[in-house]
Amino acid sequence: xxxxxxxxxxxxxxxxxxxxxxxxxxxxxxxxxxxxxxxxxxxxxxxxxxxxxxxxxxxxxxxxxxxxxxxxxxxxxxxxxxxxxxxxxxxxxxxxxxxxxxxxxxxxxxxxxxxxxxxxxxxxxxxxxxxxxxxxxxxxxxxxxxxxxxxxxxxxxxxxxxxxxxxxxxxxxxxxxxxxxxxxxxxxxxxxxxxxxxxxxxxxxxxxxxxxxxxxxxxxxxxxxxxxxxxxxxxxxxxxxxxxxxxxxxxxxxxxxxxxxxxxxxxxxxxxxxxxxxxxxxxxxxxxxxxxxxxxxxxxxxxxxxxxxxxxxxxxxxxxxxxxxxxxxxxxxxxxxxxxxxxxxxxxxxxxxxxxxxxxxxxxxxxxxxxxxxxxxxxxxxxxxxxxxxxxxxxxxxxxxxxxxxxxxxxxxxxxxxxxxxxxxxxxxxxxxxxxxxxxxxxxxxxxxxxxxxxxxxxxxxxxxxxxxxxxxxxxxxxxxxxxxxxxxxxxxxx
Amino acid sequence: xxxxxxxxxxxxxxxxxxxxxxxxxxxxxxxxxxxxxxxxxxxxxxxxxxxxxxxxxxxxxxxxxxxxxxxxxxxxxxxxxxxxxxxxxxxxxxxxxxxxxxxxxxxxxxxxxxxxxxxxxxxxxxxxxxxxxxxxxxxxxxxxxxxxxxxxxxxxxxxxxxxxxxxxxxxxxxxxxxxxxxxxxxxxxxxxxxxxxxxxxxxxxxxxxxxxxxxxxxxxxxxxxxxxxxxxxxxxxxxxxxxxxxxxxxxxxxxxxxxxxxxxxxxxxxxxxxxxxxxxxxxxxxxxxxxxxxxxxxxxxxxxxxxxxxxxxxxxxxxxxxxxxxxxxxxxxxxxxxxxxxxxxxxxxxxxxxxxxxxxxxxxxxxxxxxxxxxxxxx
Numbered sequence: 001x002x003x004x005x006x007x008x009x010x011x012x013x014x015x016x017x018x019x020x021x022x023x024x025x026x027x028x029x030x031x032x033x034x035x036x037x038x039x040x041x042x043x044x045x046x047x048x049x050x051x052x053x054x055x056x057x058x059x060x061x062x063x064x065x066x067x068x069x070x071x072x073x074x075x076x077x078x079x080x081x082x083x084x085x086x087x088x089x090x091x092x093x094x095x096x097x098x099x100x101x102x103x104x105x106x107x108x109x110x111x112x113x114x115x116x117x118x119x120x121x122x123x124x125x126x127x128x129x130x131x132x133x134x135x136x137x138x139x140x141x142x143x144x145x146x147x148x149x150x151x152x153x154x155x156x157x158x159x160x161x162x163x164x165x166x167x168x169x170x171x172x173x174x175x176x177x178x179x180x181x182x183x184x185x186x187x188x189x190x191x192x193x194x195x196x197x198x199x200x201x202x203x204x205x206x207x208x209x210x211x212x213x214x215x216x217x218x219x220x221x222x223x224x225x226x227x228x229x230x231x232x233x234x235x236x237x238x239x240x241x242x243x244x245x246x247x248x249x250x251x252x253x254x255x256x257x258x259x260x261x262x263x264x265x266x267x268x269x270x271x272x273x274x275x276x277x278x279x280x281x282x283x284x285x286x287x288x289x290x291x292x293x294x295x296x297x298x299x300x301x302x303x304x305x306x307x308x309x310x311x312x313x314x315x316x317x318x319x320x321x322x323x324x325x326x327x328x329x330x331x332x333x334x335x336x337x338x339x340x341x342x343x344x345x346x347x348x349x350x351x352x353x354x355x356x357x358x359x360x361x362x363x364x365x366x367x368x369x370x371x372x373x374x375x376x377x378x379x380x381x382x383x384x385x386x387x388x389x390x391x392x393x394x395x396x397x398x399x400x401x402x403x404x405x406x407x408x409x410x411x412x413x414x415x416x417x418x419x420x421x422x423x424x425x426x427x428x429x430x431x432x433x434x435x436x437x438x439x440x441x442x443x444x445x446x447x448x449x450x451x452x453x454x455x456x457x458x459x460x461x462x463x464x465x466x467x468x469x470x471x472x473x474x475x476x477x478x479x480x481x482x483x484x485x486x487x488x489x490x491x492x493x494x495x
Numbered sequence: 496x497x498x499x500x501x502x503x504x505x506x507x508x509x510x511x512x513x514x515x516x517x518x519x520x521x522x523x524x525x526x527x528x529x530x531x532x533x534x535x536x537x538x539x540x541x542x543x544x545x546x547x548x549x550x551x552x553x554x555x556x557x558x559x560x561x562x563x564x565x566x567x568x569x570x571x572x573x574x575x576x577x578x579x580x581x582x583x584x585x586x587x588x589x590x591x592x593x594x595x596x597x598x599x600x601x602x603x604x605x606x607x608x609x610x611x612x613x614x615x616x617x618x619x620x621x622x623x624x625x626x627x628x629x630x631x632x633x634x635x636x637x638x639x640x641x642x643x644x645x646x647x648x649x650x651x652x653x654x655x656x657x658x659x660x661x662x663x664x665x666x667x668x669x670x671x672x673x674x675x676x677x678x679x680x681x682x683x684x685x686x687x688x689x690x691x692x693x694x695x696x697x698x699x700x701x702x703x704x705x706x707x708x709x710x711x712x713x714x715x716x717x718x719x720x721x722x723x724x725x726x727x728x729x730x731x732x733x734x735x736x737x738x739x740x741x742x743x744x745x746x747x748x749x750x751x752x753x754x755x756x757x758x759x760x761x762x763x764x765x766x767x768x769x770x771x772x773x774x775x776x777x778x779x780x781x782x783x784x785x786x787x788x789x790x791x792x793x794x795x796x797x798x799x800x801x802x803x804x805x806x807x808x809x810x811x812x813x814x815x816x817x818x819x820x821x822x823x824x825x826x827x828x829x830x831x832x833x834x835x836x837x838x839x840x841x842x843x844x845x846x847x848x849x850x851x852x853x854x855x856x857x858x859x860x861x862x863x864x865x866x867x868x869x870x871x872x873x874x
Contacts, residue, residue: 073669083577083705083777101576103705106652107667108576108602126777127703270835271809272842275849278828282853344855368845398590398841401867404848429855 063142065120067135068099073109079131080104082124087137091119094177099137102130116179117141176203183208197257210260272365283425287465291473292421295481297439297455303487311384321359322383323490324411324436327483329355329375330493332409335476337468339408341429346466358407358427359387361394362417369427370399371407379494411436415457422460431464432473530559533732533745536566540751541597541608544568546763547750548616548675549600554756555618557673562618563735565728570594570609570685572692575602575666579704579776581838586696586874594692598772601677603666604707607693611683611714613724615731617676624674626652626665628738633663633680636734640726641719653710654678660713682724683716696874702779773807773837780804785868787820789861796820800869804838814869821861825854829866840873 073080080102087099093113102109121138124130176184176191180203184191187208194211196203269277300323311318332339332355341350358371370390372383393399412424415438422435437458444454459481463473483490536544544566551562571594572584580586580596583605589596608614617629630648637646645657654663667676689712715722732745753760765771780803787796799815812833816826832850836842847866854862 084775103577103602106575106601106603106665107669108600109669112671268835271832272836272846272849274835275832275846275853278832278853279849282855341855343857365842365845399844400841401844401848401870404844405851405863428852429859 063117063140065138065140066115066117068114068137068139070102070111070130070132070134070136072132073102073104073107077104077132079129080109082126082128082130083108085122085126087119087122089119089122092179093117093119093139094179096177111136113139115139115141116177180205180208197259204259206259206261276366279427280425282428286426286428286431288423288426288462289465289470289473290423290460290462291470291477292458292460293477293481295457295459296444296485297457298453300484300487301439301455311381314381316381316384316388318381318384319387320439321387321411321413322380323484323487324413325357325359325372325375325383325387326378326380326494327480327490328357328409328411328434330483330490331476331480333376334479335472337472338432338463338476340431340467341408342431342464342467349467352408354406354408356406356408358410358430359390360410360412360414361391363394363399364397368394368399368404369407369410370394370403371410373406410434415439420458424460424462426462426464431468433462435460435462531561531563531736531739531741533563533735533741534565534748535728535732535745536564536750537747538750539567539569539610540763541568541571541573541595542763542766543750543759544614545573545597545599545766546759547748547756548677549762550750550756550759551616551618552668552670552673552675555673557618557620557623559620561620561623561739563732564616564618565731566614566616567610567612568608568614570607570688571597572605572607573597573599574605575705575707576600576775577602577705577777578605578707579700579702579779580773581696581776581874582700582702582704582779583693583707584696585692585694587840589692592688592692594688596772597766598775599666601666601668601675602705604664604705605693606664606679607684607689608679609684609688611681611685611716613680613682613727613731615678615680619674619676621669621672621674624667624669624676626667626676629676630654630663630665630678632734632738633678633731635738636727636730637715637719639734640722640730644719652678654680656713656715656718659711661710662713662715680727681712681714682722682727683714686712686714697781697783697872699781699783699872700779701782702777704777704779769807769837769839773839776804776807778803778805781872783872785865785872787816787861787868788864789820798826798865798868800872802833802838807838809833809836809838814865816865821858821865825858825862826865828854829862829869833869838873840870843870843873 070080081104082100083103084101085099086097086101087093093099094116095113097113099111099113099119102111117139119137120140123135123137130136176196181191183205184194184203189208189211191203194203194207197207198204297320300320304318304320304323308318336351337349339352339355341352342348343350354373355375356371356373357375358369361368361370370393372378372386372390375383378386390399390403393403407427407430409430410424410427410433412422412433412435414422415436418438420437420440422437424433424435426433437460439455439457441453442456443451444456446452459477461473461477483493536547538544547566548564551564555562570592572589574580574583574596576599578598580598584596586596588594606612615629615633617632619625627648630652633654634646634648637644646654646662647658648654652665653661656662662681663678665676665678667674693707693709715727735741748755750756750759751763768774780801782799782801785798785800787798789796796817798817798820799813801811801813801815802809803811812830814826814830816823828850829847832846833843836846847870851859851863851866
């Protein structure tokens with residue numbers, strides 16, 4: 001590929017393979033020896049220290065502790081400020097891993113480790129002044145590992161990134177830290193056969209362990225399971241819902257591959273999720289009842305396809321939701337109790353004047369319900385505009401408190417993701433909610449008794465049974481359905 | 496083979512600088528004769544350009560050569576590696592104006608970029624790292640284009656015009672064997688936009704993050720009206736080439752082209768992420784008074800808010816609200832729900848609105864006002 005990378009990479013590659021060779025040589029020597037005695041190494045300068053350490057090793061079964069000094073930064077700089085630690089005491093580090101970030105006179109410098117080992121002591125706190133030439137951290141190197149003699153000490157992840165880019169291009173250059181390479185070698189595993197799950201496809205220790213587990217037939221990762229679809233609830237109308245073959249969850253979730261740890265992970269619920277727990281607990285104190293129905297949207301589908309181009313020319317994406325929302329508002333004019341609120345002790349009922357209809361939105365943060373204010377005053381087009389604005393903000397994670405509060409009635413378009421019938425939960429302080437299933441093309445009988453293609457959508461309402469009864473909900477639903485099945489009738493009642 | 500073809504296509508420099516479109520990166524750096532290169536970015540996306548800097552720093556062998564990268568961005572605010580964005584820039588104003596925020600990897604202070612600001616990045620080996628020499632290239636260029644122009648580089652590596660107006664600021668990054676030093680050059684930037692965004696988002700921030708040192712600024716164009724942008728670029732490239740002994744021509748590059756710069760998109764994605772831009776803020780605390788208003792009460796009340804923020808997330812939150820205005824239980828619930836969330840007005844808005852649903856007492860209105868006041872603190 002690019003000669004720049006090839007040119008410079010060959011330098012790195014030569015450098016890398018030298019280090020790699022050194023490691024292999026050292027390891028083999030050490031293992032064959034089996035007893036701790038001074039071994040013939042290529043690095044004579046370390047021979048004495050190593051023999052001392054080797055005895056030390058035997059006595060306390062610990063690796064030698066190396067004081068890693070802050071090397072010269074250049075430009076005659078004698079002291080720097082430690083700005084961020086990437087490691088803490090007890091962390092395992094590999095050679096070239098970043099240890100900390102220091103700053104000096106508008107220059108930011110990354111200090112990387114020379115050794116593999118465990119961090120035993122940090123000499124400075126964040127914002128402290130570190131002196132060049134003085135110890136920065138203590139690293140307990142693994143027994144048998146060796147100090148790499150190199151001229152220049154301050155390493156960067158540049159080399160690791162270099163390898164990464166080559167893995168992409170060449171396809172056979174694998175990226176793994178020296179510790180992982182050694183583990184693979186000890187177990188006679190070819191790195192090219194292991195799939196890396198770390199950052200940028202890096203092979204982690206867990207990947208090697210996973211690979212081993214597979215080979216020996218140990219615990220398998222969780223497999224996708226078959227879900228048997230339960231028959232639809234008895235409340236459905238006579239029209240047979242074609243169930244077809246039992247649905248199966250065939251695909252693995254598209255979330256990143258889970259790392260195999262084999263341990264349960266417990267973490268506290270914080271922030272937004274903690275607040276949702278409170279909301280839902282309050283919600284289920286409300287006695288819910290459900291009511292479901294089927295709507296024939298064939299005429300609405302035709303109308304929307306006519307109007308879509310016109311809306312787009314005005315810069316607005318027109319979906320079905322603006323129609324559903326407007327029809328709901330028209331219905332609420334006749335059944336204002338569905339747009340009400342009760343106080344905590346259920347002593348007083350407040351009939352809300354504005355129809356602030358909320359939309360359940362699935363965002364990266366979770367379930368957010370922004371609302372369109374004063375739908376009773378808006379045209380279908382204006383509702384579509386508002387929806388576009390809320391969807392853009394929701395997608396960017398930028399909804400504010402004004403959009404998220406003040407709702408009086410909610411619609412949830414779960415059908416856009418999937419599903420037919422649902423049992424939605426009322427969001428306090430509201431008293432009713434509707435969940436819309438997906439639009440399916442199903443056979444139905446028309447007025448003349450012929451079988452025709454119909455666009456059918458299911459709706460599931462839930463309401464607060466303390467103040468709303470079944471008949472009210474049913475009549476509201478019928479009115480809403482009529483508006484949608486005959487969109488022309490909406491024209492008569494539009495304000 | 497490829498080399499000779501390239502030599503034919505790239506015209507040799509004599510007088511002016513010729514710009515040539517690059518084919519592949521290999522053709523740029525394969526020329527073993529060249530002691531270096533001048534690159535000009537065709538992209539004006541701040542994240543792509545910063546990613547290109549990282550890419551060159553990591554992937555190009557700078558031991559025997561030096562590289563100059565010339566770039567500019569659509570309006571953006573760029574903070575230094577260890578700075579606090581809430582303290583340095585006005586995030587709500589930036590959001591309203593559609594100005595993005597980027598955190599660079601070099602140290603130093605906050606700057607405002609727009610198309611009237613030229614960025615120069617000098618790449619060299621660590622041994623050849625010399626900021627004075629780099630700035631000399633800039634000052635010499637300006638003096639050549641406008642003889643008699645009073646431009647001086649200071650000890651802090653700023654460039655001052657007429658002794659006290661800052662037209663350039665500097666920052667740098669040192670790695671194992673390579674380094675880069677970049678600086679701005681105010682040619683014709685929007686000064687009113689600059690002063691509008693470079694002010695704190697929230698009151699009461701206490702931190703040890705690197706503070707910016709504000710200075711009065713001026714545009715070059717105001718003091719040298721005949722100076723053209725293209726002329727400036729060409730002259731800088733030529734001065735660099737003569738200072739560093741290069742003979743090559745300048746090359747246009749596209750930092751978003753992943754085939755020329757493999758991996759650059761991943762670098763850009765990291766720079767765009769919240770975790771890098773906000774999550775890397777050093778630990779800080781916020782102490783401020785919130786005004787509590789109530790339509791029914793004439794008197795103004797206030798609440799004390801104390802928050803500790805680490806890694807961009809709220810580590811602890813204390814709300815001291817007068818008990819007769821709002822019971823301690825409710826202000827306690829609000830604090831509890833904020834802990835663990837990002838220090839971000841939208842995340843906080845989602846959390847507090849969910850909490851508001853579960854509280855339907857008559858104090859709902861006051862709790863709502865308190866929530867709004869707290870969210871407003873976060874910028």
